[in-house]
Amino acid sequence: MENLSEFEANQKDLIHILHKIQAEYGYIPSQALSSISKHLKISESEIFGVLTFYKAFSLKPRGKHLVTICTGTACHVRGAPMILDELKRQLSIEPGETTEDDLFTLETVNCVGACALGPIVISDGDYHGQMNTREVNKLIKKIKKEIKE
Numbered sequence: 001m002e003n004l005s006e007f008e009a010n011q012k013d014l015i016h017i018l019h020k021i022q023a024e025y026g027y028i029p030s031q032a033l034s035s036i037s038k039h040l041k042i043s044e045s046e047i048f049g050v051l052t053f054y055k056a057f058s059l060k061p062r063g064k065h066l067v068t069i070c071t072g073t074a075c076h077v078r079g080a081p082m083i084l085d086e087l088k089r090q091l092s093i094e095p096g097e098t099t100e101d102d103l104f105t106l107e108t109v110n111c112v113g114a115c116a117l118g119p120i121v122i123s124d125g126d127y128h129g130q131m132n133t134r135e136v137n138k139l140i141k142k143i144k145k146e147i148k149e
């Protein structure tokens with residue numbers, strides 16, 4: 001039991017540390033893994049496992065604005081593929097990529113637990129439900145306008 005609570009404490013510390021690094025740098029630099037590993041006495045592969053499990057963490061630098069579209073089943077049947085196409089067209093990138101000017105990163109996610117409101121697009125943490133291509137177009141234009149101001 002003692003080992004289990006130690007493991008849980010380390011996991012909590014790990015997630016806390018990863019959140020702090022992500023907030024500061026916008027991603028988790030690979031150099032950080034060995035420092036965390038030494039500090040918490042857990043292997044780099046365990047840290048990597050946590051990093052890949054939680055979509056909130058990124059190993060690659062992200063753009064200033066993160067746009068995520070849910071491509072889970074409920075959102076898919078409600079039109080997510082068309083919205084994703086529109087996002088790709090608007091931003092000229094594929095999911096997982098960042099625009100050359102480092103302003104936008106486009107990502108996909110599988111279900112965010114708001115299926116009844118799908119299709120869902122999340123921009124910088126804000127959830128937008130019942131999206132369609134027109135609305136997503138407006139959303140990107142709005143963000144681009146805010147960038148210019």
Ligand code: FES
Nearest residue numbers: 070072075112115
């Ligand atoms: S499938 Fe998109 S929120 Fe559940």
